Amino acid sequence: MPRETRLFAASAGGHLDLLRAIAPQVLDGAEPVWVTSRTPRGEALRGDATQVELLPEYERNPLRALANLIAAAGLVARRRPGTVVTSGAGVVAPLCLLARLAGARLLYVETMARVDSPSMTARILSRVAARVLVQWPELAHSLPRAVVCRPTLLETVPDGEPPPGAGTFVAVGTHAQPFSRLLGIVSRGLEEGLLPQPVRAQLGPARWSAAGAQASAHMPREELEAAIRSAAVVICHGGAGIIAAALAAGRRPIVIPRRAELGEHVDDHQHQLTRKLAEWGLVVPVEQSVTRSDVEAARRPLRVPAELRERPTAAEVLRAELAGPAR
Numbered sequence: 418m419p420r421e422t423r424l425f426a427a428s429a430g431g432h433l434d435l436l437r438a439i440a441p442q443v444l445d446g447a448e449p450v451w452v453t454s455r456t457p458r459g460e461a462l463r464g465d466a467t468q469v470e471l472l473p474e475y476e477r478n479p480l481r482a483l484a485n486l487i488a489a490a491g492l493v494a495r496r497r498p499g500t501v502v503t504s505g506a507g508v509v510a511p512l513c514l515l516a517r518l519a520g521a522r523l524l525y526v527e528t529m530a531r532v533d534s535p536s537m538t539a540r541i542l543s544r545v546a547a548r549v550l551v552q553w554p555e556l557a558h559s560l561p562r563a564v565v566c567r568p569t570l571l572e573t574v575p576d577g578e579p580p581p582g583a584g585t586f587v588a589v590g591t592h593a594q595p596f597s598r599l600l601g602i603v604s605r606g607l608e609e610g611l612l613p614q615p616v617r618a619q620l621g622p623a624r625w626s627a628a629g630a631q632a633s634a635h636m637p638r639e640e641l642e643a644a645i646r647s648a649a650v651v652i653c654h655g656g657a658g659i660i661a662a663a664l665a666a667g668r669r670p671i672v673i674p675r676r677a678e679l680g681e682h683v684d685d686h687q688h689q690l691t692r693k694l695a696e697w698g699l700v701v702p703v704e705q706s707v708t709r710s711d712v713e714a715a716r717r718p719l720r721v722p723a724e725l726r727e728r729p730t731a732a733e734v735l736r737a738e739l740a741g742p743a744r
Contacts, residue, residue: 428508430658472489474508529570529571539551548735552566552569576719582668589623594682641659650712650716653671655691669700670701674702
């Protein structure tokens with residue numbers, strides 16, 4: 418009997434990082450079909466995986482939304498998935514609903530970025546999903562059928578002294594809105610001599626320059642991870658993916674969360690995540706400016722909270738679900 422087609426669907430960024438961390442632990446060597454957004458990050462996935470489908474982003478534009486829906490319908494008709502594992506966000510939501518209508522089993526994993534309130538994608542897909550996983554107990558009140566798991570992107574955070582490094586790495590992530598406020602804070606930190614040189618920066622759609630800084634709009638994942646490992650200080654937005662990458666490299670990042678009221682994101686989930694991780698001493702939160710004490714805190718040894726290791730992993734829950742009959 419042929420193996421069912423399993424789609425792993427997520428928008429590029431932290432959502433995709435989450436599924437890529439989970440997939441090898443649940444697939445037993447099978448090759449999934451990856452579905453993500455048609456972005457530089459999505460295109461780069463084709464260098465790492467043999468089966469990749471890209472969907473157009475729509476950003477609340479009706480015509481683009483229609484293009485996304487048509488592409489999703491064609492994908493479901495071609496691939497005929499038996500199971501879809503998704504972490505959102507909106508770009509893959511129509512695909513997930515169409516696949517579910519076609520009889521596929523839907524498994525939803527809410528991202529680590531959501532602490533106090535679920536995403537709109539979670540509110541919609543949790544109604545039709547066979548299993549919903551969340552990574553913080555606070556969300557269990559909003560999604561009562563959910564299983565609370567260990568934050569997947571924090572599973573590899575090491576204890577101890579940070580490895581050697583030099584300079585500063587800056588990252589604003591893959592979000593469509595520019596993050597000029599973060600780049601302005603970096604500029605002031607450099608002018609005041611608080612941030613070590615040299616500087617490497619990933620800018621997204623923003624324009625920025627600084628003396629001696631090497632900057633690019635986007636970076637392949639491997640290049641970004643190498644830049645994190647080689648830096649002494651990491652400054653980033655409050656995206657789950659980039660924070661997790663910094664922590665996995667032994668770096669406590671200085672995090673400047675995007676704020677909805679300033680037009681930097683659609684809501685304040687980055688602020689929620691930053692606050693939660695700051696409570697555990699895993700990030701250094703900054704809103705207005707970087708201080709000398711912030712830089713010193715970023716270079717201190719990491720200590721992983723015991724609470725992170727007490728819950729089942731998302732991979733364990735998904736393995737059990739995939740081993741059972743579809744429902």
